[in-house]
Amino acid sequence: MNIVKTISEVRNEVKNWRKQGLSVGLVPTMGYLHEGHKSLIDRACKENDKVVVSVFVNPTQFGPGEDLATYPRDIQRDAALCEDVGAALIFNPEPEEMYFDDFHTYVTMESLSDELCGKTRPIHFRGVCTVVSKLFHIVAPDRAYFGQKDAQQLAIIKRMVRDLNFDIEIVGCPIVREADGLAKSSRNTYLNPEERKAALVLSKAVGLGQELIQKGERNADVIVEKMKQLIEEEPLAKIDYVQAVDAISIQPVAEIKGTVLVAMAVYIGKTRLIDNFIYEA
């Protein structure tokens, strides 16, 4: 697997491909790849001649006290998975390749960053928008692939691309789950066996929310309250948020209509996990 560490190496590779008239897909990741990432890379390989997977634990999207230092890393394992699926290149820069000491430019998003994860992670989406902009400029892909598990991130990236006129198609891909329902996440590795069991409360809450809507409930507060009650029954779980928002604007909704995102973040022990579903009326 071709793993490059510098921006100029990526650019050279991509420019060579462009000269041959090849299309390029980008899958931005923080590494420690799992089946969720695999589904993104898979789709990117189907839709593009060449696929770049970036593996970069981006410091600017972690707040103080978050898990930047402990975030799991295993580039050899990641390389094997990328090789397997058919990616052409891994871009795995060091932080100092991406950020000069006197780095001062940020891409910020108002409104869409205010709710959900933005409430407890105030600088998170500024870091995401900034690093994704940088990766877009470095790789200059035709298409970029993001998971629906990070639903707010996906909505924000789509809005950023529209607002700043990036000439890139953003492709969102469905959540991939373990056999028992837990959404795949690199952070699942933090869980001890007891917590792993407790973590099922997220996907169960997703199931409950979907079921309530299917049965005709349209009051967002009622749905969110019942989901919260279910989660609170689990002693190891501590709710960060459960919220129903418009899937495009990420603004709270009172009623389930249009396209609604019901999303949650829940601490299982010290591990913060997220899950969600989208309902299209």
Add this chain to the structure above:
Amino acid sequence: MNIVKTISEVRNEVKNWRKQGLSVGLVPTMGYLHEGHKSLIDRACKENDKVVVSVFVNPTQFGPGEDLATYPRDIQRDAALCEDVGAALIFNPEPEEMYFDDFHTYVTMESLSDELCGKTRPIHFRGVCTVVSKLFHIVAPDRAYFGQKDAQQLAIIKRMVRDLNFDIEIVGCPIVREADGLAKSSRNTYLNPEERKAALVLSKAVGLGQELIQKGERNADVIVEKMKQLIEEEPLAKIDYVQAVDAISIQPVAEIKGTVLVAMAVYIGKTRLIDNFIYEA
């Protein structure tokens, strides 16, 4: 002259050029073009196969009470000048082509926006960075041309390009002056004959600052104070700022060493004019 109003038209033109292997230069302007702009377009035409001139009075870089509504506009005159110099295309969008009602994404720059014009125009450089990012994404040029008259803007754009990894070369071009020394500016048209004479105080202050340094003065405060005194002798002039800063970081300096930018903004009547010089030790 080919004047297009939509993003898709610009993209189509540029893509056609790219297929022919042609290089592309961009000159972003707010229109009402003068000799300063002409020098930028001229240089762009020398260094690129095709040149796009954008003419867009960008609302997001104007604060409340600034001259967005009254900023001079004359697209036919601009088109004649562009034709003359050899530009291939004018991009002249309406504000609604550039900004959706629910536009929420901004490119922001810390530190370099704090001093000089950033002090009295707090949202100005956010607007500049945002619209220039958009134009870069729309036109995707090899090179983009900016005047040294807007010295802080040029420093900020260079930093933005470095920080966000735009694959674009930024070319700064010298200030173009009237015969009597006044820096060319679209805003000079606001001046009545009396103010036009008074406006010479800016270029005179530039001359004084340069002379003091040439004679060996290295204390930035002394230089700035003497420049201010000269400006204050003019009854129609009201100083916004006169400041000496590092030309790269745009942070105040006490001593003239390295590369220093000495910049000023001065109201002549109601018209705010800027001028500056750079001294390289």
